[in-house]
Amino acid sequence: MAGPSVSPEIDRLITLLARLPGLGPRSARRAALHLLKAPDKLMTPLASAMTIAADRISTCSVCANVDSANPCHICTAPGRDQTAICVVQDVSDLWAMERAGAFRGTYHVLGGTLSALDGIRPEDLNIAALIGRVSAGKTEEVILAMNATVDGQTTAHYITEHLEKTGARVSRLAHGVPIGGELDYLDDGTIAAAMKSRRLL
Amino acid sequence: MAGPSVSPEIDRLITLLARLPGLGPRSARRAALHLLKAPDKLMTPLASAMTIAADRISTCSVCANVDSANPCHICTAPGRDQTAICVVQDVSDLWAMERAGAFRGTYHVLGGTLSALDGIRPEDLNIAALIGRVSAGKTEEVILAMNATVDGQTTAHYITEHLEKTGARVSRLAHGVPIGGELDYLDDGTIAAAMKSRRLL
Incomplete structure (x- = not known):
């Protein structure tokens, strides 16, 4: 993906990075170079974070959240x-x-x-x-x-x-004007919903 | 980064992913979820590709290319x-x-x-x-x-x-009109450079 004279190790790294959402071929190359320039500060820690996550994280059998515990911490939290x-x-x-x-x-x-x-x-x-x-x-x-x-x-x-x-x-959830939202930029459906569900002050 | 009730393993993964160029906090969360949903197909292979790259890739002492060999394959290729x-x-x-x-x-x-x-x-x-x-x-x-x-x-x-x-x-390198480029969209400097370096047909 980076070119014919790129070592296969780098090529594989780029190919896999390009499968992340939001990274195309060009940004995958940039990300790979960034990682190669910081092997100890970023690439190795990230690799180990991934290995740990792959090992410990699973899908909660109650709510389908992802967590290191099953049932997940939210399902079992006494305060919830x-x-x-x-x-x-x-x-x-x-x-x-x-x-x-x-x-x-x-x-x-x-x-x-x-x-x-x-x-x-x-x-x-x-x-x-x-x-x-x-x-x-x-x-x-x-x-x-x-x-x-x-x-x-x-x-x-x-x-x-x-x-x-x-x-x-x-x-x-309620429909309405988002906090900080400007009416002029909102679609008609949102304005209509906000008007219909208006609240007395 | 993902929220207070996210497991520390996922949080660390997101934090490190957000340090890649082109990934902000939101896209790092998306990438982390994508990885968590494909532990065997993507997360483990990517972790291993990173570990291998961190181990084998170094900077060429002649040209500063990154490669698994030093001097790199380009520097030592007999055909070049x-x-x-x-x-x-x-x-x-x-x-x-x-x-x-x-x-x-x-x-x-x-x-x-x-x-x-x-x-x-x-x-x-x-x-x-x-x-x-x-x-x-x-x-x-x-x-x-x-x-x-x-x-x-x-x-x-x-x-x-x-x-x-x-x-x-x-x-x-020559300056001029990029292949496929439209004059109307080119800046004045490029057009002037292309005119100055025009070629007889």
Whole structure:
């Protein structure tokens, strides 16, 4: 990938780096050179961090979070509300929720959204396990925190329907003007949603 | 970096990935998740490629290329013209020249350019070794292939001056219209250079 006279070790490094999301062939070459210039300060520590992560990190059998413990630290934390489950598309969304620090319950990671276009059906996602968890009885509220996209909302709708008979409350995140957002730059749908859900002051 | 409830192993992986050029905190989190989802197919092979590269790759003592051999494969290749040295700023430029396949001599990697703004002086670059190589006598032509930027051209000028007494021919890459380039999108300097160096058909 770097050229015909590049040593195979470097070529393999570039090829593998190029498979990371966000790195194309050019940025993979840049990243490889950066690593080669700092073998002790960056390349070896990163290699060891990867080996350790590959060895210790697994998917939580309860919520599908990734963690060094199974069930994960969030599922077993004594301080967290076991009666509330926040359903997210991906682990990155779980991380985003945790960074916001606005939720102290447990999570359920779906692993994607339903998508007719990409052929993703309910059985391809972690939905059956969610219904099982909620049906077990302890859950009082399920908060759907999927992306506000068509696929995200389709998935939310599907889950809502299938949770009806469990008796748990099902809610979703509010739609509205983002904090710091300027009306002039917002799409009509968001403005309409914000107007509809306006709050008395 | 990913949040307070992320395991330290994942956090360390994200922190180190974020130090790669082109990856910010968000894309480092994405890359880490991508790796965690493919431990056997990507994370372990990449870790091992890094360990192997850190172990085997070093800087060529002749030309400052990075390679598993020292002197590097280009410096010692029997088929390559030892009387021509192409001077480049960085190893990535050497790779670019090799991909183009338009040069069959040897290289010399400077490791940057002179820069008054960044305080980079001739002794910070691999220039003395170049003058030494050329003074040793075998070199007939030195081709300066620095970037066509102010710093690149300052560096080229400095090197030209210091190679004068060696008797070697010093040349630089041609300036002109890039292949596939549209005149309307080119800067005035490039058009002027292309006009000045026009060729009879």
